[in-house]
Each structure stands twice: as structure tokens, then as C-alpha cells.
Amino acid sequence: MSTGRLIAAYIFGSVGRGQADALSDLDILAVVENNLGKVAELDVIKLVPLQFASLKPSISWYGAARVAEMFQNGELFAWHLSRETVSLFDPNKFLQTLGTPAPYKECLADVRSFRAILSGIPPQVQQSAVNAAYEAGLVYVCLRNIAMAASWELCEAPDFSRYSVFNLSGLRKCPISVEEFDAAMHCRMASQRGLQPPHTATVSYILGIYSRLDPWLDELEELLLRKENGRQYAQNAV
Structure with missing residues (x-):
């Protein structure tokens, strides 16, 4: 039984860039509430539109605080998310609230x-x-x-x-x-x-x-x- 709460879910990677091909997986970022654990994978996968249903899903799980930290630190993955995501579930505009990531310095x-x-x-x-x-x-x-x-x-x-x-x-x-x-x-x-x-x-x-x-x-x-x-x-x- 899952105890987590899903805050937002996004497609990223080649599908998010509009560059998917036969080699592509469906990369999904699942943002969950801190310290409550994950939600059931099926709850995320069922959000995927039919047009992407044939792709193999690969879910990356992050707590909301960790995603916010990546944006504050200017980590490269934050820039990836900022530039190349497709929303699956985002009732509170989570990524938008984080603004533009800090400059990448690493x-x-x-x-x-x-x-x-x-x-x-x-x-x-x-x-x-x-x-x-x-x-x-x-x-x-x-x-x-x-x-x-x-x-x-x-x-x-x-x-x-x-x-x-x-x-x-x-x-x-x-x-x-x-x-x-x-x-x-x-x-x-x-x-x-x-x-x-x-x-x-x-x-x-x-x-x-x-x-x-x-x-x-x-x-x-x-x-x-x-x-x-x-x-x-x-x-x-x-």
C-alpha cells in the first residue's frame, strides 16, 4: 500500500524534446510530498496519454524539496526539467513556482x-x-x-x-x-x-x-x- 502523495508528474528526455524514436523510453519525473514515500507506479503510468502508451516507462522519483534544491543550486538536471518537460499532472504548477534555475556552475x-x-x-x-x-x-x-x-x-x-x-x-x-x-x-x-x-x-x-x-x-x-x-x-x- 502506497503512502505517498503525488504533487506533479512530467515527461522529460527525448519525448519531452519532441525527438523520440524507436530507441526511446518514456522518461517520467514523479514529484511526491516529502517524507511520505512513493505512490503506486500505476497511478503515474495511467496519466500517460495514449500516444505514448507503447513506450517503456522509466519513472524517476523525487521529493518536492529535492527538486526545489536542484533549482536553487543550478544543477544541470534542473535546467533539463525547466526547458524540456511535458506536463502529465501539475495541478499547482509546481515547476513554474520554482522559477528559472540558478546558473549552472559545475x-x-x-x-x-x-x-x-x-x-x-x-x-x-x-x-x-x-x-x-x-x-x-x-x-x-x-x-x-x-x-x-x-x-x-x-x-x-x-x-x-x-x-x-x-x-x-x-x-x-x-x-x-x-x-x-x-x-x-x-x-x-x-x-x-x-x-x-x-x-x-x-x-x-x-x-x-x-x-x-x-x-x-x-x-x-x-x-x-x-x-x-x-x-x-x-x-x-x-
Whole structure:
């Protein structure tokens, strides 16, 4: 028996952006009253319009206070929600009451955090090839999160799309192909959905991608650092 109270529910992700395709899940944010727990998943799923009923729902549960905190802190997910949600249930205009999120200030820190995870992948697959498909999927996760963070500085607006890594400006194009990126993405989806991963998920594939990505990510990090230092200099000069 659920004890929670649903405050609001929204679609976000590719469906919220109007970019859904055959690979898309239905990402749903369920906002519940603090300290009361979740509501029944069915109570959220039944809010989904028929046009999206064929998509696999993936519900993210948040207390109202945590969502408000993300907006106050300027966290990247708050900007995602602010820009790209479709309301399913929102009787009190919950997100609207939070206003515009504070500026996102953790771009460089988040890029470095996901780079640290990425750097651990080559030793893992060299130690054991058994988990090559899982590690290939992790390449996708890290690279996509790096790109979404960097888009704050390197795009006209934050880019949460699947291929944001190919839309960054101010540095050379990402050195892996769309096909290689898609293979990593399919590895991730295979591990999440219990499907057969692509045959390309090999140790040599992962090491080859990493060898090209690492120097490019050095360039990306240096560019973000210059932008951050320039902003600090300008603030100190005022």
C-alpha cells in the first residue's frame, strides 16, 4: 500500500524534446510530498496519454524539496526539467513556482568527474573481456554526460539531446564517428533491457575509441578551464 502523495508528474528526455524514436523510453519525473514515500507506479503510468502508451516507462522519483534544491543550486538536471518537460499532472504548477534555475556552475567539475569514470574503463576491459559490452555502454554514459555538461559553455543553449557530443563548438569535432557512438549506445541499452549487445562490443573497439577520445577530452577540459578562468578574472576586475 502506497503512502505517498503525488504533487506533479512530467515527461522529460527525448519525448519531452519532441525527438523520440524507436530507441526511446518514456522518461517520467514523479514529484511526491516529502517524507511520505512513493505512490503506486500505476497511478503515474495511467496519466500517460495514449500516444505514448507503447513506450517503456522509466519513472524517476523525487521529493518536492529535492527538486526545489536542484533549482536553487543550478544543477544541470534542473535546467533539463525547466526547458524540456511535458506536463502529465501539475495541478499547482509546481515547476513554474520554482522559477528559472540558478546558473549552472559545475560544468568543469562534472566533466572531470565523468572523465575519471571513463579513465577506469580501459584497465577494466584489459583485465577481463567478459564485461566489454557493459564497459562500452559506460563509454556512452560518460561521453553523453560530459557533452551535456559542456554544452552549457559551448552551445547557445544547454543541449540534452542524444547526440550533443557532436554539437559542441569551439573545438575540433568529436573524434569518434556517429556509428561508433551508436554502437556504444546500443551496448548500454542492451545491458539495461537484457538484449544481445552489438558484435562490435570488443576490447579493441573500446580501447580504440578511448585512445582517440582522451586527447580530445584534454582539449575540451582546457577550453572549459580557460572560459572559467576568464570569467573569474572579469569578476575580479569589477
